[in-house]
Every structure is written in C-alpha cells, then in structure tokens.
Amino acid sequence: MNKDNSTPQKSSAFKKELLQWGVIFLVGAILYGTGYHTEVIGKLQSVVLYTGLFQPDVEESVMPGNNADFNMRLISLDGTPTSFSDFKGKTIFLNFWATWCPPCIAEMPNIQRLYDDIQDDDIVFVMASLDQNPQTAKDFIKRKEFTFPVYSAISKPRVYDTSMVPTTYVISPDGTIVMKHAGMATYNTAEFKAFLRSFSNP
Structure with a gap:
C-alpha cells in the first residue's frame, strides 16, 4: 500500500509560501519605515515612462486663454526668497512636485535630462x-544630485490648483499658459524640446 505524501508536501509548500510573503512584508516594512518606499515605487514607474505612453500634449493649448498668475512666492533651496514674477518675459517650465509623490520621482530624471539639453537663457525651469x-x-x-532650479512653493495661485501631483505648466513669454499636463510624463523628447524653444525662437 502506497503512503500518501500529499499532506507533508502541502505543509512544505505552505511554509515556503508563508516565508516568501514574510520576506515581502519585511522588505516592505523596512522600505516604509525608512521612507524609501516612495522612491522604489517611483523607480518602477520610471520604467513605465520609457515606454513613451505618457507624453505631454503639445499639439494645442490645454488651457486656451488662461493667463499665468505671477503672484507666487517661492524660496530657493539655499533659503533665498524669490518671486515668480522674476521669470516674466521668459518661457517657463513650471512643475509642482513633492518627495512623497512616486510619479514625481519617476519623471525627475528625464526632466533633468531635458534641463541639461535645453541650455537656453530664454527658458527657465521652476521645480516647485x-x-x-x-x-x-x-x-x-542633494542626494539625487539634480541640478535643475528647485524652490519651495510658499503660496500657489488658484490658476495652478490641481488635484494631481505632479502637474506641469508651460508659460509663454507673454504670460499665457500654453500647456498643462497633470500626472507624470516624458518631457525629454525632440517634440517637446522644439515646443519649448518655439516661444523663445519664433
């Protein structure tokens, strides 16, 4: 008569599965406890950005007829008070982000590459x-070694109210909001760079 080995096998499989879930839970708890869970999720989302599925709409204005509000107080990373109005007359890439936002972290490396590639005095970056x-x-x-200009937004005018972070606006030199994109996106593309430059080099 053959012995039934199914019970020990099931028990072994259950223990193995329990151990796997335990490791997953432990890693998750460590990441959450240290605050790195946001960056891990952001890294995973950055992989999605490489597919090119998340592109900003540069074909037409998302906010036709809306003028920028320059009454926004900012503080630079070194603590210097700055007014958004200092950037009037230039093309502005304005991005609202936060360290607790995985999609923000996901798109930052390609924004850094965009910033490196643009190198145009008539185009300014405001990472708020x-x-x-x-x-x-x-x-x-500092830890990520990003070099684009970063500010803390002390006040945010109503025209920039949005329920999603990150949200990016492009403001033309005449003060018109020519693009709004809610959510993460890949900005370091030939099309988007041409779009930015079109306002300073018509």
Whole structure:
C-alpha cells in the first residue's frame, strides 16, 4: 500500500509560501519605515515612462486663454526668497512636485535630462516643491544630485490648483499658459524640446 505524501508536501509548500510573503512584508516594512518606499515605487514607474505612453500634449493649448498668475512666492533651496514674477518675459517650465509623490520621482530624471539639453537663457525651469518642510526637498535633491532650479512653493495661485501631483505648466513669454499636463510624463523628447524653444525662437 502506497503512503500518501500529499499532506507533508502541502505543509512544505505552505511554509515556503508563508516565508516568501514574510520576506515581502519585511522588505516592505523596512522600505516604509525608512521612507524609501516612495522612491522604489517611483523607480518602477520610471520604467513605465520609457515606454513613451505618457507624453505631454503639445499639439494645442490645454488651457486656451488662461493667463499665468505671477503672484507666487517661492524660496530657493539655499533659503533665498524669490518671486515668480522674476521669470516674466521668459518661457517657463513650471512643475509642482513633492518627495512623497512616486510619479514625481519617476519623471525627475528625464526632466533633468531635458534641463541639461535645453541650455537656453530664454527658458527657465521652476521645480516647485509642495513639501511642508523645505529641508525635506533640499535633502532629496542633494542626494539625487539634480541640478535643475528647485524652490519651495510658499503660496500657489488658484490658476495652478490641481488635484494631481505632479502637474506641469508651460508659460509663454507673454504670460499665457500654453500647456498643462497633470500626472507624470516624458518631457525629454525632440517634440517637446522644439515646443519649448518655439516661444523663445519664433
């Protein structure tokens, strides 16, 4: 008579599965406890960006007829008070982001590449952090070695109200909001770079 080995096998498989879930839970708990879970999720989402599925709409204005509000107070990473109005007359790439936002972290490397490629005095980047503590954003940017201009948004005009982070606006030199994109996107493309440059080099 053959012995039934199914019970020990099931028990072994259950223990193995339990161990796997235990490891997953432990890794998740460590990542969450150290605050790195956001960056891990952001890394995974950055892989999705490489597919090219998330592109900003540059064919037409998303906010036709809407003028930018330059009454926004900013503080640079070194603590210098700055007014958004200082950038009037230039093409502005305005991105609202936060360290607690995985999609923000996902798109930042390609924004850095866009910033490196543009190198145009008539185009300015304003990466406006929504973190309550400016030091949090400062530490994150330093650790990631990003070099684009980063500010803490002290006030945010109603025209920039959005339910999604990140949200990016492009403002033309005449003060018109020519693009709004809610959610992460791949900006370092030939099409988007041509779009940015079209306002400073008509």
